[in-house]
Amino acid sequence: MAPLRFGYGTNGLTDLRLDDALGLLADLGYAGVGLTLDHMHLDPLAPDLAARTRRVARGLERLGLTATIETGARYVLDPRRKHGPSLLDPDPDARAARVRLLIRAVQVAADLGAHAVHCFSGVTPEGTPEDTAWQRLAEALGPVLDAASGAAVPLAIEPEPGHLLSTLADFHRLRHDLGDPQLLGLTLDIGHCQCLEPQSPADCVRAAAPWLRHVQIEDMRRGVHEHLPFGDGEIDFPPVLEALASTGYQGLTVVELPRHSHAGPQLASRSxxxxRKAATEAAHAPPRIASSRTAPAAPTPVRGGTP
Incomplete structure (x- = not known):
């Protein structure tokens, strides 16, 4: 099995300067970082982005870290609307602002040698027919995928509870709607699998393997969208890590605790x-016996908001 490469998300280290956060992760032995483009770390809208990105690239190289670019900053585009505007916004100019951010993220990823750019669909606006929302999403992603192709950086869309694209089945709908573009991949959040997918998290990993470009990981409970430190939820992690390793996944597996920055350094160490302990248990586990069992259907609606 391929060794897994663990990272930690900067959205869980927002009380630290970026240089301090990267130094912490390197000292703890992480292989990389999920770098959220946001005002407190690498602001995608401030002047001199290219020069600032080159400086970050030098820091990553010096510390021996790799990166994934994440685009889940809460208020980077709109100081009054969380995660707004989205790719589904009724206003075409607002949708275009999100598209420009994602294209900029692709360029940052290329300059950093990052292995993927994470994104999400957004929540369907009130009063918007479902077919209209899917059409907006496909059209908005067109120029982003063009940029991703030009930069040779995969775009990894995340199924997010409460969003239009919330499940693995939704990812496949989008993939087929777009004609299965080579650069469209998947961000799989292990906690989200526990929260609402019909399969177990380990089975979700195996089902998603051909499209897997980025992994986020944390604990979670069934039917409750709340990112939890390891051990505070319900997930059995050794089977999940065994599944990831057995697929040959080589990207980062990034700890995603965006509401825990107040204890970021301590949680990064504990995580x-x-x-490591769960990966060791996975490596020494007996061979898996295939099972057709799946987890029970998720409670509806899912409780908890978008991080």
């Missing part, structure tokens, strides 16, 4: 210790 890498937890994941």
């Amino acid at each position: 890498i210790e937890f994941l």
Whole structure:
């Protein structure tokens, strides 16, 4: 099995300067970082982005870290609307602002040598027919995928509870709607699998393997969208890590605790210790016996908001 490469998301280290956050992760033995483009770290809208990105690239190289670019900053585009505007916004100019941000993220990823750019669909606006929302999403992603192709950086869309694209089945709908573009991949959040997918998280990993470009990981409970430190939820992690390793996944597996920055350094330390122990258990587990069992259907609606 391929060794897994663990990272930690900067959205869980927002009380630290970026240089301090990267130094912490390197000291703890992480292989990389999920770098959220936001005002407190690498602001995608401030002047001199290319020069600032080159500086970050030098820091990553010096520390031996790799990166994934994440675009889930809450208020980077609109100081009054969380995650707004989205790719589904009724206003075409607002949708275009999100598209420009994602294209900029692709360029940052290329300059950093990042292995993927994460994104999400957004929540369907009130009063918007479902077919209209899917059409907006496909049209908005067109120029982003063009930029991704030109930069040779995969775009990894995340199924997010409460969003238009919320499940693996929704990812496949989008993939087929777009004609199965080579650069469209998947961000799989292990907690989200526990929260609402019909399959177990380990089975979700195996089902998603051909399209897997980025992985986020944290604990979670069934039917409750709340990112939890390891051990505070319901997930059995050794089977999940065994499934990831057995697929040959080589990207980062990034700890995603966006509401825990107040304890970021401590949780980063605890998380890498937890994941190493779980990976060791996975490596020494007996061979898996295939099972057709799936988890029970998720409660509806899912409780908890978007991080």
